[in-house]
Amino acid sequence: MDLRDLLxxxxxxxxxxxxxxxxxxxxxxxxxxxxxxxxxxxxxLQQLMPMIGGRAAAAAHDMVVLDVIGRPxxxxxxxxxPPDLRRRTVLRASSDIYYLWLDEAxxxxxxxxxRTRRGxxxxxxxxxxxxxxxxRPFLHAIKGFSxxxxxxxxxxxxxxxxxxxxxxxxxxxxxxxxxxxSCVTQGWSxxxxxxxxxxxxxxxxxxxxxxxxxxxxTFARFPEIMKACxxxxxxxxxxxxxxxxxxxxxxxxxEAEIRAILFPRPGGWGDLHFADMHKSDALRKLMEATRxxxxxxxxxxxxxxxxxxxxxxxxxxxxxxxxxxxxxGLAKLLD
Amino acid sequence: MQYRxxxxxxxxxxSFGDEVVAAHFVNGIYYSLLGSAAQIWDGLMAGVALETIxxxxxxxxxxxxxxxxxxxxxxxxxxxxxQLIEPAPDAQATAxxxxxxxxxxxxxxxxxxxxxxxxxxxxxxxxxxEEMGWPHANPAPAR
Numbered sequence: 001m002d003l004r005d006l007l008x009x010x011x012x013x014x015x016x017x018x019x020x021x022x023x024x025x026x027x028x029x030x031x032x033x034x035x036x037x038x039x040x041x042x043x044x045l046q047q048l049m050p051m052i053g054g055r056a057a058a059a060a061h062d063m064v065v066l067d068v069i070g071r072p073x074x075x076x077x078x079x080x081x082p083p084d085l086r087r088r089t090v091l092r093a094s095s096d097i098y099y100l101w102l103d104e105a106x107x108x109x110x111x112x113x114x115r116t117r118r119g120x121x122x123x124x125x126x127x128x129x130x131x132x133x134x135x136r137p138f139l140h141a142i143k144g145f146s147x148x149x150x151x152x153x154x155x156x157x158x159x160x161x162x163x164x165x166x167x168x169x170x171x172x173x174x175x176x177x178x179x180x181x182s183c184v185t186q187g188w189s190x191x192x193x194x195x196x197x198x199x200x201x202x203x204x205x206x207x208x209x210x211x212x213x214x215x216x217x218t219f220a221r222f223p224e225i226m227k228a229c230x231x232x233x234x235x236x237x238x239x240x241x242x243x244x245x246x247x248x249x250x251x252x253x254x255e256a257e258i259r260a261i262l263f264p265r266p267g268g269w270g271d272l273h274f275a276d277m278h279k280s281d282a283l284r285k286l287m288e289a290t291r292x293x294x295x296x297x298x299x300x301x302x303x304x305x306x307x308x309x310x311x312x313x314x315x316x317x318x319x320x321x322x323x324x325x326x327x328x329g330l331a332k333l334l335d
Numbered sequence: 336m337q338y339r340x341x342x343x344x345x346x347x348x349x350s351f352g353d354e355v356v357a358a359h360f361v362n363g364i365y366y367s368l369l370g371s372a373a374q375i376w377d378g379l380m381a382g383v384a385l386e387t388i389x390x391x392x393x394x395x396x397x398x399x400x401x402x403x404x405x406x407x408x409x410x411x412x413x414x415x416x417x418q419l420i421e422p423a424p425d426a427q428a429t430a431x432x433x434x435x436x437x438x439x440x441x442x443x444x445x446x447x448x449x450x451x452x453x454x455x456x457x458x459x460x461x462x463x464x465e466e467m468g469w470p471h472a473n474p475a476p477a478r
Contacts, residue, residue: 278367279351279354280354280355280356280368281367283349283356284356284358284365284367287358287365288451291363291452298345298347298358298360299344299347299360302347302349302358302360306347306349306356309351310349
């Protein structure tokens with residue numbers, strides 16, 4: 001049976017069940033997509049909702065529907081990869097389907113029917129939802145629904161002053177969170193420390209989540225931020241402080257104009273320094289950083305991000321460990 | 336001979352004027368063309384014959400004309416081998432002139448190849464599902 005048919009059958013069942021059980025839909029806006037989310041499963045699913053609370057929106061005529069499943073989907077196991085592939089990553093991204101199976105949380109499926117604009121996220125072991133999913137819920141579904149919009153989620157941090165933002169791009173451990181939070185302590189607005197959504201024309205960045213995740217070696221550096229720590233989680237053996245930035249007096253921004261894209265140099269901190277960067281290097285690194293955590297639709301993402309990179313200055317950056325110096329240096333890039 | 340961007344949906348490229356980035360999404364390899372290579376790429380994408388491109392580019396380079404032509408031919412051969420471009424004998428050429436180098440004469444054209452993502456994909460392969468759908472997983476995705 002074709003994967004599309006399997007998905008449509010599963011979506012019919014989840015919809016029928018949601019209507020019969022009168023599952024409430026919560027509506028959120030991510031970039032150009034309004035998503036109505038229905039949770040169908042045991043209480044652990046509720047932990048996926050707080051970090052998107054800031055994106056709550058009114059129902060819209062063009063909204064898409066996402067059913068989040070935390071229970072067996074009887075009769076629909078055929079939608080899951082064959083057993084020999086379940087320890088791997090399985091992807092199909094085409095004009096009509098976005099299907100991503102990740103061997104996380106004992107098996108986690110995002111499947112979007114782009115024609116009917118409906119999708120599901122299926123946690124096959126709902127008691128194994130990882131801290132990553134709590135901090136960045138539905139990221140792959142947001143990606144799956146964004147194809148036809150000017151927006152695309154990317155792996156980056158962002159902070160802003162007065163509707164002007166910088167993007168900070170790099171692999172995990174590059175310093176995105178520390179740079180963003182240093183700026184927040186200096187009065188910048190927070191848009192994200194790891195995942196945000198961007199568009200190219202005009203160059204804009206939108207917040208997805210209110211979460212921030214601090215590595216253990218930075219806890220002492222951000223005592224004010226740590227006041228909003230909800231828990232310390234184990235992320236594949238690494239301690240992470242799970243912070244809800246809405247609990248802090250610092251402002252959070254929903255959207256801002258992108259004025260610069262920054263790529264922290266690996267290897268730490270020093271005297272604040274910016275160096276012009278080849279656009280080709282910037283696009284490649286942005287694609288690579290994003291591709292690692294948000295797979296699929298590469299050609300469409302490439303088209304969007306190449307237009308963004310063409311229109312915004314891009315810099316290699318050596319970050320200063322002094323938040324005031326860092327903040328004032330970054331602020332100059334906004335003019 | 337004229338060429339165009341590969342018709343594969345897995346290949347994309349973007350010119351920023353003085354530099355070009357191209358990508359092959361199946362194997363995760365990215366390419367960078369700077370200086371004279373970027374100019375040649377732009378000429379190829381405009382449908383201009385390689386011989387014409389070389390004739391217009393050589394005076395802008397401090398390299399020997401024969402050496403420049405040989406390097407341009409090698410560049411195109413590499414682009415073909417990497418499946419980034421394909422022959423386009425029926426291409427309609429549009430107006431194109433090379434832009435002189437901002438920092439002086441151009442050197443010989445070259446293609447930079449970045450395999451960071453290829454290495455990651457080999458460590459954690461992504462299994463694509465072919466067009467006929469589940470459960471036919473591609474054992475080795477076609478380029």
